[in-house]
Amino acid sequence: MSLIPAILLGLVMGAVFGLALEKARVMEPGFLIGQFQMTNFIMIKVMLSAIATGLVVLAVLHGLGIVQLSVKAALVGNMIVGGLLLGAGIVFAGACPGTALAQLGAGYRDAWAVVAGGLAGGYTYGLYQKEIDRALDWSGMGLGNLGKMTLTDLLPGGFVTLALVFAALIVVGLIALERWRPWRVEMERHDPTGGPGRSPGIATGYAAPAE
Amino acid sequence: MSILSARVWSPYAAGILIGLLQIPAFLLMNTALGASSSFVTVAASIASVFDPAVNAIPYFKAHVSTAKDWWQVALVIGVALGAFMSARMSGTLRPAMSELWGRVMGLNFPMRLVVAFAGGFVLLLGARIANGCTSGHGLSGLSQLAVSSLIAMAAMFVSGIAISAFLKRA
Numbered sequence: 383m384s385l386i387p388a389i390l391l392g393l394v395m396g397a398v399f400g401l402a403l404e405k406a407r408v409m410e411p412g413f414l415i416g417q418f419q420m421t422n423f424i425m426i427k428v429m430l431s432a433i434a435t436g437l438v439v440l441a442v443l444h445g446l447g448i449v450q451l452s453v454k455a456a457l458v459g460n461m462i463v464g465g466l467l468l469g470a471g472i473v474f475a476g477a478c479p480g481t482a483l484a485q486l487g488a489g490y491r492d493a494w495a496v497v498a499g500g501l502a503g504g505y506t507y508g509l510y511q512k513e514i515d516r517a518l519d520w521s522g523m524g525l526g527n528l529g530k531m532t533l534t535d536l537l538p539g540g541f542v543t544l545a546l547v548f549a550a551l552i553v554v555g556l557i558a559l560e561r562w563r564p565w566r567v568e569m570e571r572h573d574p575t576g577g578p579g580r581s582p583g584i585a586t587g588y589a590a591p592a593e
Numbered sequence: 594m595s596i597l598s599a600r601v602w603s604p605y606a607a608g609i610l611i612g613l614l615q616i617p618a619f620l621l622m623n624t625a626l627g628a629s630s631s632f633v634t635v636a637a638s639i640a641s642v643f644d645p646a647v648n649a650i651p652y653f654k655a656h657v658s659t660a661k662d663w664w665q666v667a668l669v670i671g672v673a674l675g676a677f678m679s680a681r682m683s684g685t686l687r688p689a690m691s692e693l694w695g696r697v698m699g700l701n702f703p704m705r706l707v708v709a710f711a712g713g714f715v716l717l718l719g720a721r722i723a724n725g726c727t728s729g730h731g732l733s734g735l736s737q738l739a740v741s742s743l744i745a746m747a748a749m750f751v752s753g754i755a756i757s758a759f760l761k762r763a
Contacts, residue, residue, distance in 0.1 A: 383621060389667040391621060395614055396671015403672065404679035405599065406607035411763075412693040418750070418757035429731055431608020433636035435598075436615045449619040454724050454734060456741035457666075462722025465730075465748025471716025472749070473756045474708055477718055478727035480628035482713065483669045484609035487676030490685035492694075494613075497672045497708040499713025505640060506714070508722035510651040514722060527652025533738040544738060545752065556605070565604050573601060574692065575685040 400484050402428075407573055409484035411476025416580030418473065422572045423563045427556060434552040441545040451541070458530035475499070598682045608642035615736060617722055626735030628672075630656060631665040698761045723748075 393545055403409040408428045416422030443449040474495045477485055482500065487495035519526060534541050620625050620705040637653035647653055656662055680686045700708060720726040723745040725734060734742025
């Protein structure tokens with residue numbers, strides 16, 4: 383696709399993404415940290431729903447041979463250290479790279495600092511990519527590059543079967559999770575913009591959620 | 594319009610909608626949903642204004658050349674626009690800073706900016722080292738049953754859970 387249509391498509395898709403992130407409150411710093419503290423499970427509910435949907439979508443599109451998968455190589459050291467830093471960054475930024483932009487749109491002005499720090503962080507990796515990747519190449523310990531490995535390389539059944547099985551398992555897990563922690567209760571308890579029972583003041587900021 | 598002006602959605606509805614975005618991503622862009630490499634595209638483009646030699650660095654060169662790179666930049670800008678529209682239509686525009694930060698870390702706004710910048714730095718450094726973030730690995734990678742994404746997301750939850758345990762309850 384050429385540049386201008388790609389940009390227009392990106393804007394439209396992003397707007398849908400941002401809408402969903404705001405409506406589900408999964409861009410709230412309190413919801414991300416709340417998930418890590420296991421007091422609020424809305425983030426994992428959104429993620430798993432999106433993953434299950436993606437699995438079904440790709441089972442169909444890839445199963446029919448319409449699209450190629452776009453799997454990232456498993457450089458074990460990079461995945462572990464990068465993932466650990468990512469988790470630490472989410473806690474202190476109160477955002478992931480995508481949700482930082484949703485926060486910014488929703489009005490949180492500290493998200494500008496997250497984005498600025500993110501630009502500096504991404505730039506820093508680009509400058510020192512060779513050195514960092516060399517340090518994280520743990521081939522000597524047998525933890526080098528596993529390549530573009532997927533679970534289809536480890537488990538029986540092709541992609542379509544495995545994708546549908548995992549999607550089904552996620553749905554079962556979500557049904558159990560919803561019984562244990564109904565989303566409306568979590569939303570009512572943790573939504574900083576206030577529920578119908580509270581009165582959010584747009585100009586004055588929000589009342590602290592009741593404990 | 595009531596869907597757009599609704600204050601909140603079910604997390605399942607939001608998740609399904611986000612998952613469906615993989616259809617145009619794969620069909621039209623031959624790629625999966627992601628967010629973090631756009632930070633490299635923008636940072637490298639800004640830096641190249643001051644120092645054109647930046648474009649010669651291989652990692653930056655690989656992030657500023659294709660329509661796919663700018664599609665993702667547009668995507669994250671669209672995320673901000675979509676969140677703005679959503680909050681605007683439902684009357685949930687946020688204050689300058691979540692009151693959470695005072696509660697869990699004892700931060701005022703200027704101190705929050707410092708922590709936010711440092712957090713953003715670590716966030717994108719980690720995402721680029723892992724070659725993906727919560728979107729690229731968490732949503733897209735796991736939707737493809739990628740082993741790389743399983744490792745990266747497990748590591749993300751381990752450190753997020755460990756560090757959050759030292760904070761007051763969110």
